[in-house]
Amino acid sequence: MIRIAPVDEVKGSLKAPPSKSYTHRAYFLALLAEGRSKVLEPLFSRDTLATLEAIKTFGALVDRDSIVPPGELSAGYINALESGTTARFSVAIAAIAKGKTTIDGIGRLRERPFDGLVMALQSLGVKVLGNRLPIVVYGGSVEKRKVEVNASKSSQFASALLLLASRIGLEVEIVNPVSRPYIEVTLKTMEAFGVEFERFENKISVYPGVRGTKFNVPGDYSSASFFLAAGALYGKVRVENLQRDDPQADAKILDVLEEFGANVRVGRSHVEVERNELRPLNIDCSDFPDLFPVLAVLASYAEGKSVITGRQLRFKESDRIHAIAVNLARAGIRVRELQNGLEIWGGKPKGFEVVSFNDHRIVMAMAVLALGADGETIVRDEQVVSKSYPNFFEDLWRILQ
Incomplete structure (x- = not known):
């Protein structure tokens, strides 16, 4: 826990x-x-x-x-x-x-x-x-x-x-x-x-x-998105090992954060995101569905109504539309399920106990949400992050020290 x-x-x-x-x-x-x-x-x-x-x-x-x-x-x-x-x-x-x-x-x-x-x-x-x-x-x-x-x-x-x-x-x-x-x-x-x-x-x-070769695995925008969002919400975060022109779907987080109102600076192999005035989101993430949980976190802090949709969100590791709706409601955020997404009215989350739905991205997103909540948040199934990011919580503590 x-x-x-x-x-x-x-x-x-x-x-x-x-x-x-x-x-x-x-x-x-x-x-x-x-x-x-x-x-x-x-x-x-x-x-x-x-x-x-x-x-x-x-x-x-x-x-x-x-x-x-x-x-x-x-x-x-x-x-x-x-x-x-x-x-x-x-x-x-x-x-x-x-x-x-x-x-x-x-x-x-x-x-x-x-x-x-x-x-x-x-x-x-x-x-x-x-x-x-x-x-x-x-x-x-x-x-x-x-x-x-x-x-x-x-x-x-x-x-x-x-x-x-x-x-x-x-x-x-x-x-x-x-x-x-x-x-x-x-x-x-x-x-x-x-x-x-x-x-x-x-x-x-x-x-x-197919020729045998030496292949260097690039850095992961999907995993980095949680920390970039934390920078946009709470201060300033720099993430190294991100290539500027990588076709990864979740590199879209950079455009979304700018639309959200954050200050985004992109280097050759790093990205830096800093907090600024926040704006609601209206976005279809069908091409980058793994960003949906962290986009919902951003929307939870932006005054006004955000609408986030995607075609395949109910067919991931969990029904992510429902999973996010449950957790945001537990955090005191007004939310409404749509067939293909969520309507979210931003405000000030409160501390809560996370329901993981055995989904790594739900847990990581809710951990980011918790950083600005009013009160303590409890995560009981933290081990589910091992599916994609075993060191997530160690890296999270690193930017909090």
Whole structure:
């Protein structure tokens, strides 16, 4: 259990942890490559460790930062734990692993959708059983070289097929995608591994061939967003290890913070955010849904009504619309659930006991909310942050000292 007391000011600096999104993609591309790869400064979290175990099941040899791919991929049993990225990428890659592969998970991951990805694989002639975990894939060969994927529920469906395409060659047509920047992250990582492709509107023709390489994992805007928000609300925070032109979806936090009224200064490899007059938000975060919890925290302190929406917010590690609504109400903030988001009337939160919903981003967002609350806030499930950011609370204390 962690107790968070309100602070007068937040001031400090820290280094952004490595990107979870890039780490997942680099590990899978190293699995698919010809020759050894090195993935340097990866994120070690529950989700990325699930991916490491998955690529080992597929036959990769992993020795610290070095990954040696197998000649042929092995079928087997993969437990993705609660990592949607691990599970969805594994379902696609299992199409070329000869034999029967079962992909499973735990908790809410068993409720999250896979239908768009499964239908796309089936259209390629792959035998796939199940639309939710556990899913069984009978792999070995892919009959066709063109596929259409409906990515309206998750961009991971498209990214999974692009990774598959990097090994076998495919034309991937992406229909109605959410979270488009995550697809850009996939393509950028593929380029780093020597994959060649051509784009025409929503069609991407990927040529087969992945080269082993040395890949340095960039810093993570998703994790950094909590501290940047703390700077905007309570003082001044500088976060190192953030690249200026990175296509990460959650780099959008910089634009949002400026719209919110904060002072934002962007360097070549750092971002500094300082408190200023706060304004309500009216924003659709369908392309950057992982920012939704921290955007709700910002809105909680801005006088007036904010509206924050997104297409897939109820299909994440928790129903994040409901999870945030419950916690804000407990903190004394007026909030109303919409089908696709929240209306939030900002004010002065009070101390409360956080309901985690077993969601790492809910806990991290509520910890930031607590810093300016009137009274003490209690977090009982602090360990859930290990899914993406095991050192979150250590870094939080660093900027409070």
